[in-house]
Amino acid sequence: MPCRGARAPLTRIKNRPGPSTAAGQHEDEPSYQLADYLEQHGAHARRRKCPPAGFWESAARHASATDQTALAKAAHSRGRYRQAAILWHRAADAGDTFALDCLAQMRAQAGDWEEAGDHQEAERLYQLAADAGDTFALSNVAEIREQAGDRQGAEQFYQLAADAGDTSALWALARMREQVGDGAQAERLARIAADAEDPSALHKLAHMREVAGDRREAERLYRLTADAGAPLALKELAGLRQRAGDEEAGAHLVRFGLEADGRIADPW
Incomplete structure (x- = not known):
């Protein structure tokens, strides 16, 4: 009923057929909409309260x-x-x-x-x-297997996810191969991910090689990452060069990476 001339607290509305119809509700059953002023008041007055059971x-x-x-x-x-x-x-x-x-x-x-x-x-x-x-659900299954110590099962599900188009699964496979010392297979998988427009896989692999102390391979992979469409990987390469004492080469690579990424217009 109208309340003091204002819109009624509830207004009956016509159900729309299709997925929006509530679960277990027939289209001919009544539905009601809360008045705007009550909805606004409730949103303000009860914003910090949790609804009851x-x-x-x-x-x-x-x-x-x-x-x-x-x-x-x-x-x-x-x-x-x-x-x-x-x-x-x-x-x-x-x-x-x-x-x-x-x-x-x-x-x-x-x-x-x-x-x-x-x-x-x-x-x-x-x-x-x-x-x-849901393609990404396969990667979630793989993560559960990996956390449980089932490396073979994890790799199997990561591969299924990769075959279904989840490029992040390719990096997971590359990471697992790198962890067991299979650098060639890890790089192959990271390259596939990069070809699938995910150069971050090569970048992450380069970082793993850097942490492991393999500077030469890290530099090579950072360059591959830049070639695959991530020029700011050259900043990582510059950091490697500078820590090795090659300040001039490091500064040049930083500048080149920023120019390639459109961050600066002129050399500094």
């Missing part, structure tokens, strides 16, 4: 899958892990692969709810997301 329960029953995903994130950030899990479960059941990823991450990490830390369940959920077309 009844709010999250209602959202799990009636919100659309899109809203359930957003509300689950909000619940998680407020320490309502159980409510977040329920909302993500509902969204995942509606086909939201991002919700599957979030559920898997909750299972894999330690937290304040009793089902946390279940890596086996996390892997299962990531695998479901991967089966639904």
Whole structure:
């Protein structure tokens, strides 16, 4: 009902057919919209308060899958892990692969709810997301395998992710090969990543070689990184040269890298 001539607190609205219709709701069931002035007042007056349990329960029953995903994130950030899990479960059941990823991450990490830390369940959920077309979920499975000490299984899933187009998985494979001393294979994988427009893989490999004390190989890889489309890698190379006592070459490389990146117009 109208209130003192103002718009009614709730206004009945017509449901739109399609994915926006709330979970479990028929298109002919009524929906209501909160008046703008009440929404603004609530946003200000309650901005530091967490909604009660009844709010999250209602959202799990009636919100659309899109809203359930957003509300689950909000619940998680407020320490309502159980409510977040329920909302993500509902969204995942509606086909939201991002919700599957979030559920898997909750299972894999330690937290304040009793089902946390279940890596086996996390892997299962990531695998479901991967089966639904989420390429990056394969890398998440690989990370779980790697953290568990299963290097062979980790490399297998990183390779699957790379084959599906996840260039970050190529760097993960390169890193694992470098760690076991297979420098040739590590460089080959980093080069493939660079060819796929991810020169950061070569850059990271160069840094690993530098940390390991292999200055000659680090310099070569920094140059390859610059050639692959990251001219500021020359700054890293300049740092190597300067630490080796070659101040003139170092300054020249810094200037060249900045010019190539468009940071300066004239030599200093």
